[in-house]
Amino acid sequence: MSMSATPNLFIIGMPKCGTTALAAYLQNHSDVLMSVPKEPHYFDTYYEDMTLEEYIKRCYGNFKGEKIIGEATPVYLIVPWALERLAKHYPKAKYIAIFRNPVDRAYSHWWMFYSRAMDSFSFEEAIEECLKQSEKELYDPVNWKTERKRMRKGQSLIMRPYLSNGYYARYLNSFFRWFDRKQLLVIQTEEFNRDTLKVIKDVCEFLQINSYSGNNIRRHNEAYGSAARKVFTLIKGMGLVRFTQSVPESVRGNIKRVLAGVGERKPVMHRETRKKLALYYAPYNHELENLLGRRFSWE
Numbered sequence: 001m002s003m004s005a006t007p008n009l010f011i012i013g014m015p016k017c018g019t020t021a022l023a024a025y026l027q028n029h030s031d032v033l034m035s036v037p038k039e040p041h042y043f044d045t046y047y048e049d050m051t052l053e054e055y056i057k058r059c060y061g062n063f064k065g066e067k068i069i070g071e072a073t074p075v076y077l078i079v080p081w082a083l084e085r086l087a088k089h090y091p092k093a094k095y096i097a098i099f100r101n102p103v104d105r106a107y108s109h110w111w112m113f114y115s116r117a118m119d120s121f122s123f124e125e126a127i128e129e130c131l132k133q134s135e136k137e138l139y140d141p142v143n144w145k146t147e148r149k150r151m152r153k154g155q156s157l158i159m160r161p162y163l164s165n166g167y168y169a170r171y172l173n174s175f176f177r178w179f180d181r182k183q184l185l186v187i188q189t190e191e192f193n194r195d196t197l198k199v200i201k202d203v204c205e206f207l208q209i210n211s212y213s214g215n216n217i218r219r220h221n222e223a224y225g226s227a228a229r230k231v232f233t234l235i236k237g238m239g240l241v242r243f244t245q246s247v248p249e250s251v252r253g254n255i256k257r258v259l260a261g262v263g264e265r266k267p268v269m270h271r272e273t274r275k276k277l278a279l280y281y282a283p284y285n286h287e288l289e290n291l292l293g294r295r296f297s298w299e
Contacts, residue, residue, distance in 0.1 A: 005033075005056055005063035006069065006090075007035075007069045007071060007090060007093065008068060008090065008092075008093045008094060009026075009032075009069065009070030009071075009094050009095075010072075010076060010086060010093055010094075010095050010096070011023060011072035011073075011074065011095075011096045012076035012083075012086075012096070013074045013076065013077030013097045013098065014097065014099060014100070014165055014166075014168065015074045015075060015105075015109060015161075015165055016112065017098040017100040018100070018187070018189045018192050020072070021192070022187070025196075025200055026068070026070065029204070029209065031067040032209065033064070033068070033070070034070055034071065034072065035060060035072075036059060036062075038072050039073045039074070040055065040059050040071055041073050041075070041148060042055045042071075042073075043073070043085045044073065044082040044148070045149070047085055052089060059071060067209055068209060074098075077097055077175060078139075078161075078165065079139060081141055083175055087178035091179070092183075093183070094185070094206065094207060095175070095179065095183055095184045096206075097168075097172070097184060097185075097186050097187070098186075098187045098188075098189055098192065099188060099288070100188075100190065102168070102281045102284065102285070102298070103166075103277040103281060103298070106163060106166055106277065107269050109161065109162045110160075110162050111123075113157055114126075115266075116154065117154075117156075118151070118156050118157055119157050119160070120156070123269065123270075123273065124273055126160055126162060127162065127163060127273075130160050130162050130164070131163070133159055133160065135164055137159065143159065147159055163280075166281055168284065168285075169284060169287035169288040170284075172184075173291070185202070185203065185206045186292060187203070188296060190297070278299060281298075285298055
């Protein structure tokens with residue numbers, strides 16, 4: 001394996017904002033090689049467990065001279081030690097962040113864990129727990145690594161990141177301490193969903209590759225249906241680890257699509273809850289707009 005397969009693209013945030021979809025589109029581009037798995041979590045969780053060479057060999061074993069070599073771990077923007085490690089090894093790489101209305105993002109994040117039987121609380125109860133927990137504990141490196149490995153096994157959450165993952169400006173300020181602003185492309189999820197081809201074109205321009213010519217504009221990483229929770233509860237009751245981790249990456253997408261169709265769709269958030277969270281996030285959103293000098297039409 002030649003070290004010429006050096007990563008030069010990192011989709012670093014945020015969870016439940018469209019990183020899986022973007023990675024899937026880019027993977028279909030002839031000039032792009034995206035990692036397998038899509039989220040290696042090397043720089044936030046497994047950095048001390050393997051060398052950089054081992055990480056590259058595991059994730060980019062199919063390298064055939066592609067111009068862009070990247071991965072999409074949407075928590076790298078959140079944890080400062082991941083950014084520091086990226087700055088050490090890939091200070092000139094290009095980075096992409098995707099931001100979604102933080103209210104919708106938080107709800108989608110909760111539903112992901114609830115539908116997988118990893119959180120037993122209602123959304124309102126989970127938000128109350130978020131307000132009680134210590135961010136210092138949440139972002140402690142040891143706690144973070146422990147929690148990531150618990151999540152990989154499909155075990156119940158101890159810490160809940162639903163609220164804190166919406167403090168976008170805070171994480172960008174941390175990013176800008178290590179990298180030049182020109183290295184970062186910020187995408188708004190709502191725009192990505194509304195005009196996918198245009199956003200993909202902007203991404204290709206940012207990466208200096210030919211415009212995307214794929215025609216598979218479809219939904220990626222759809223939310224699980226309500227009955228998926230019963231499936232995951234049964235699996236956990238049988239003493240099995242999160243089963244999607246034990247099957248090939250190529251099969252996981254099919255499993256997820258099946259689970260997306262079982263039961264009812266994700267329930268609608270309570271109107272009062274949405275109002276409260278919109279007020280809660282208003283100052284954070286204002287800070288983001290001031291930092292980037294652009295409007296985010298979130299209510």
